[in-house]
Amino acid sequence: xxxxxxxxxxxxxxxxxxxxxxxxxxxxxxxxxxxxxxxxxxxxxxxxxxxxxxxxxxxxxxxxxxxxxxxxxxxxxxxxxxxxxxxxxxxxxxxxxxxxxxxxxxxxxxxxxxxxxxxxxxxxxxxxxxxxxxxxxxxxxxxxxxxxxxxxxxxxxxxxxxxxxxxxxxxxxxxxxxxxxxxxxxxxxxxxxxxxxxxxxxxxxxxxxxxxxxxxxxxxxxxxxxxxxxxxxxxxxxxxxxx
Amino acid sequence: xxxxxxxxxxxxxxxxxxxxxxxxxxxxxxxxxxxxxxxxxxxxxxxxxxxxxxxxxxxxxxxxxxxxxxxxxxxxxxxxxxxxxxxxxxxxxxxxxxxxxxxxxxxxxxxxxxxxxxxxxxxxxxxxxxxxxxxxxxxxxxxxxxxxxxxxxxxxxxxxxxxxxxxxxxxxxxxxxxxxxxxxxxxxxxxxxxxxxxxxxxxxxxxxxxxxxxxxxxxxxxxxxxxxxxxxxxxxxxxxxxxxxxxxxxxxxxxxxxxxxxxxxxxxxxxxxxxxxxxxxxxxxxxxxxxxxxxxxxxxxxxxxxxxxxxxxxxxxxxxxxxxxxxxxxxxxxxxxxxxxxxxxxxxxxxxxxxxxxxxxxxxxxxxxxxxxxxxxxxxxxxxxxxxxxxxxxxxxxxxxxxxxxxxxxxxxxxxxxxxxxxxxxxxxxxxxxxxxxxxxxxxxxxxxxxxxxxxxxxxxxxxxxxxxxxxxxxx
Numbered sequence: 014x015x016x017x018x019x020x021x022x023x024x025x026x027x028x029x030x031x032x033x034x035x036x037x038x039x040x041x042x043x044x045x046x047x048x049x050x051x052x053x054x055x056x057x058x059x060x061x062x063x064x065x066x067x068x069x070x071x072x073x074x075x076x077x078x079x080x081x082x083x084x085x086x087x088x089x090x091x092x093x094x095x096x097x098x099x100x101x102x103x104x105x106x107x108x109x110x111x112x113x114x115x116x117x118x119x120x121x122x123x124x125x126x127x128x129x130x131x132x133x134x135x136x137x138x139x140x141x142x143x144x145x146x147x148x149x150x151x152x153x154x155x156x157x158x159x160x161x162x163x164x165x166x167x168x169x170x171x172x173x174x175x176x177x178x179x180x181x182x183x184x185x186x187x188x189x190x191x192x193x194x195x196x197x198x199x200x201x202x203x204x205x206x207x208x209x210x211x212x213x214x215x216x217x218x219x220x221x222x223x224x225x226x227x228x229x230x231x232x233x234x235x236x237x238x239x240x241x242x243x244x245x246x247x248x249x250x251x252x253x254x255x256x
Numbered sequence: 257x258x259x260x261x262x263x264x265x266x267x268x269x270x271x272x273x274x275x276x277x278x279x280x281x282x283x284x285x286x287x288x289x290x291x292x293x294x295x296x297x298x299x300x301x302x303x304x305x306x307x308x309x310x311x312x313x314x315x316x317x318x319x320x321x322x323x324x325x326x327x328x329x330x331x332x333x334x335x336x337x338x339x340x341x342x343x344x345x346x347x348x349x350x351x352x353x354x355x356x357x358x359x360x361x362x363x364x365x366x367x368x369x370x371x372x373x374x375x376x377x378x379x380x381x382x383x384x385x386x387x388x389x390x391x392x393x394x395x396x397x398x399x400x401x402x403x404x405x406x407x408x409x410x411x412x413x414x415x416x417x418x419x420x421x422x423x424x425x426x427x428x429x430x431x432x433x434x435x436x437x438x439x440x441x442x443x444x445x446x447x448x449x450x451x452x453x454x455x456x457x458x459x460x461x462x463x464x465x466x467x468x469x470x471x472x473x474x475x476x477x478x479x480x481x482x483x484x485x486x487x488x489x490x491x492x493x494x495x496x497x498x499x500x501x502x503x504x505x506x507x508x509x510x511x512x513x514x515x516x517x518x519x520x521x522x523x524x525x526x527x528x529x530x531x532x533x534x535x536x537x538x539x540x541x542x543x544x545x546x547x548x549x550x551x552x553x554x555x556x557x558x559x560x561x562x563x564x565x566x567x568x569x570x571x572x573x574x575x576x577x578x579x580x581x582x583x584x585x586x587x588x589x590x591x592x593x594x595x596x597x598x599x600x601x602x603x604x605x606x607x608x609x610x611x612x613x614x615x616x617x618x619x620x621x622x623x624x625x626x627x628x629x630x631x632x633x634x635x636x637x638x639x640x641x642x643x644x645x646x647x648x649x650x651x652x653x654x655x656x657x658x659x660x661x662x663x664x665x666x667x668x669x670x671x672x673x674x675x676x677x678x679x680x681x682x683x684x685x686x687x688x689x690x691x692x693x694x695x696x697x698x699x700x701x702x703x704x705x706x707x708x709x710x711x712x713x714x715x716x717x718x719x720x721x722x723x724x725x726x727x728x729x730x731x732x
Contacts, residue, residue, distance in 0.1 A: 123545055124541070125537065125541040127538070177576060203573065203577055205573075205577070205612075205619070206615075206616070207612075207619055207620075208542070208545075209619060209623065210620075210623050210627075210691070211578075211623050211626055211627070212581065213577060213578060213580075213581050216580045216581045216584050217577075220580055
């Protein structure tokens with residue numbers, strides 16, 4: 014599991030009109046080993062997005078000269094390119110999120126956002142591209158789940174999971190070695206699109222953790238402080254990322 | 257303000273065209289009358305000529321042509337119609353043998369039968385309606401009547417008719433002008449008010465009497481109620497932007513002061529300040545996002561994406577999401593959904609709306625119950641309830657959602673303010689003061705109602721949403 018290097022050797026394009034913001038994002042991603050190109054206006058961004066192959070594109074919606082970033086997404090999809098796109102916007106999230114995603118963007122993040130949230134989402138998008146067809150079985154250390162029979166077992170012992178707990182575990186395993194944020198979990202596992210003001214996700218994780226990790230020497234579900242969670246065999250890699 | 261030119265005025269054009277139509281109708285009626293009268297008069301003259309001629313011809317056949325002279329002489333003197341009748345016995349060249357008129361100049365008659373003929377009678381030229389026949393001795397017998405009476409009746413009729421048409425035309429024009437004045441005056445009241453509103457004075461209203469019920473009064477009332485609503489919205493916007501400015505400036509000032517203080521502080525303190533400031537800025541971002549979300553919901557544009565939402569299923573999912581949180585805090589969360597119809601609750605709870613928005617609003621209410629519903633160190637005991645209320649009286653059928661806790665409730669005086677932006681009943685707890693404001697916005701967007709009440713013990717939030725009609729009903 015190459016946790017620390019999940020972004021390395023991937024090529025990302027950032028289209029964002031504010032040079033300082035774009036610079037911060039690019040520097041942060043480069044520190045994780047990624048190759049990053051930055052572009053500040055819509056037309057050049059369109060040319061770059063369409064003309065080269067990227068692992069993911071980070072796209073601001075409001076670009077100079079009234080250029081709506083979603084045009085780039087539409088152009089990409091019209092050409093049959095499935096490059097994952099993370100749409101950024103200073104607009105409110107509710108309606109714009111839906112519209113952004115409908116235009117073919119794959120994920121949506123409203124400004125201001127935490128850098129860790131950005132990285133987690135880019136990671137998830139990159140991974141999604143690599144595993145287009147879902148495996149029937151997933152295995153991390155001695156934890157095994159079967160997506161067809163919906164059985165989970167750890168060290169040969171069957172785990173008694175509620176349906177939602179199973180989906181939560183499956184999502185964590187699909188993104189094994191990656192950090193997933195609380196909002197990502199709420200969106201993907203519960204299909205709710207709001208920011209809870211309570212520690213609701215933490216409670217569910219701790220219940221799952223009690224079933225999965227309790228009584229085992231090797232803990233698999235780890236909390237990444239201030240960011241989210243990660244299912245991994247090697248928590249030291251998380252520390253190596255400086256998180 | 258631009259004035260309406262007379263011929264551009266709708267009232268003027270309508271009244272004028274209506275008047276012209278009237279004049280046209282009158283003209284047609286008069287023409288029909290005229291033709292009828294002339295026809296009757298003419299046929300009477302013709303009949304007279306025919307009868308007289310027949311009598312004279314019969315007389316001539318019985319007593320010989322020479323006896324005709326005597327008879328004609330008698331007819332001219334008998335005092336019946338002597339002033340209008342024309343009787344002539346003419347030579348083939350047109351000279352009068354006996355009769356009461358002459359053809360001037362004398363000429364051979366080229367046309368026999370019923371015809372009009374100009375003759376000189378008592379020194380005057382008159383047009384006569386006559387019937388002429390050729391007698392066996394080669395002379396012509398001409399009998400008929402002078403048409404003066406008829407011509408004078410026709411003249412009279414023509415003069416009277418043109419007078420009538422003229423008067424009608426005059427009435428049409430005068431009517432059009434006065435109609436225009438009247439409508440213009442009514443419109444002017446509305447237009448001058450609108451001009452003042454356009455200039456920025458939203459408090460202006462069109463003066464309208466309560467007993468007035470005509471089109472202009474109705475239009476004025478509609479405009480007035482629209483202005484009322486506009487003014488409310490504008491006041492609301494002004495109030496909101498003031499509140500927002502205040503609530504965003506306060507944390508910004510705090511951030512600035514912290515940063516300034518940290519400039520001189522030792523490095524360890526600076527690091528702590530940076531962390532604090534980052535948290536504050538993140539919090540500001542949340543506030544911004546919520547404000548924008550509320551504004552977006554209030555704009556109403558999201559209504560286009562409405563679909564049927566199963567409220568019961570939504571509550572089930574929220575219950576599943578939040579129950580562990582409540583249990584962690586030592587409380588409980590019960591769910592009451594309409595089961596089978598026998599227990600008094602009707603059918604499935606389906607509302608028309610946006611699932612995401614309703615979910616976020618309901619989550620907000622539930623999280624409030626978790627935060628404020630605890631009492632005496634015991635965790636919150638929350639009841640989530642949904643049911644369908646059938647239509648009763650004026651109230652349409654609706655879905656009722658009830659979120660109830662057994663906490664300390666809210667001071668009665670604060671109840672009305674709960675859904676105002678930035679109002680916070682419990683200042684010591686962390687929060688943005690935007691949660692219930694966004695719930696209110698979402699409920700309003702759905703055409704529903706949001707109500708709060710203290711239930712002693714506890715606090716209840718009631719949301720009423722209009723029921724979505726089942727597709728089979730709307731397809732009918």
